[in-house]
Amino acid sequence: MTEDLFExxxxxxxxxxxxxRAFATPHEAALLAGVNEVTAQAPLRHxxxxxxxxxxxxxxxxxxxxxxxxxxxxxxxxIDPDTGRPWPCMPAAFSQLATEAAAAAGFxxxxxxxxxxxxxxxxxxxxxxxxxxxxxxRWPIVSVSLGMPAVFLFGGAKRADKARRVPLAHGxxxxxxxxxxxxxxxxxxxxxxxxxxxxxxRINLTFRxxx
Ligand code: MD3
Ligand code: FE
Numbered sequence: 001m002t003e004d005l006f007e008x009x010x011x012x013x014x015x016x017x018x019x020x021r022a023f024a025t026p027h028e029a030a031l032l033a034g035v036n037e038v039t040a041q042a043p044l045r046h047x048x049x050x051x052x053x054x055x056x057x058x059x060x061x062x063x064x065x066x067x068x069x070x071x072x073x074x075x076x077x078x079i080d081p082d083t084g085r086p087w088p089c090m091p092a093a094f095s096q097l098a099t100e101a102a103a104a105a106g107f108x109x110x111x112x113x114x115x116x117x118x119x120x121x122x123x124x125x126x127x128x129x130x131x132x133x134x135x136x137x138r139w140p141i142v143s144v145s146l147g148m149p150a151v152f153l154f155g156g157a158k159r160a161d162k163a164r165r166v167p168l169a170h171g172x173x174x175x176x177x178x179x180x181x182x183x184x185x186x187x188x189x190x191x192x193x194x195x196x197x198x199x200x201x202r203i204n205l206t207f208r209x210x211x
Pocket of ligand 1: 116118126131141143152174176180181182183184185186187204206
């Protein structure tokens with residue numbers, strides 16, 4: 001990074017949710033290299049929900065544990081079911097950023113053991129859900145957005161609670177902990193707004209302490 005004009009700022013999205021705008025931008029090259037390294041070993045794939053629907057988001061994982069869904073349910077697994085091998089190691093640039101972002105949001109000592117990679121293209125969406133397959137809900141989830149912007153839906157503790165729309169841009173990091181940890185959330189279908197660095201795709205990394 002030389003003299004790029006990026007403005008970083010910290011904003012609360014409510015109790016437990018901290019939006020660190022452009023926090024990851026200085027690390028974009030290392031993050032993209034990590035994404036390419038991981039997906040070369042554990043290719044992105046469209047998983048199937050327990051109800052039999054193909055997810056519109058393409059996913060992969062790195063770290064000791066990876067999140068998977070199939071007809072039998074959701075779970076964390078040490079083995080990639082598509083390759084039969086352990087998930088790729090978490091790149092150092094990934095885990096360092098997650099630990100730093102968590103600390104900036106007040107969660108010291110966060111060491112993720114799972115990183116879910118989500119790839120979106122124009123039209124890809126993620127319906128409202130909770131993340132509750134992790135063992136210890138006292139740890140936050142750290143999310144990193146790269147590439148095309150997305151409208152993120154941040155709901156409440158109940159599915160029917162009104163959701164706030166949060167425009168997440170390239171480089172944005174959000175830390176979701178405390179009372180926000182089990183809130184419903186999702187992503188509206190993406191518009192085609194190609195990003196100069198990433199092209200017509202959005203990558204979201206979510207860092208978790210799953211085991
Ligand atoms: C709020 N990913 O992978 S990141 C997911 O943009 C997921 O790909 C979305 O939801 C994406 O599970 C959203 C933001 C996010 C992640 C986890 C949360 C928000 C959260 C957990 C609790 C509350
Ligand atoms: Fe989620």
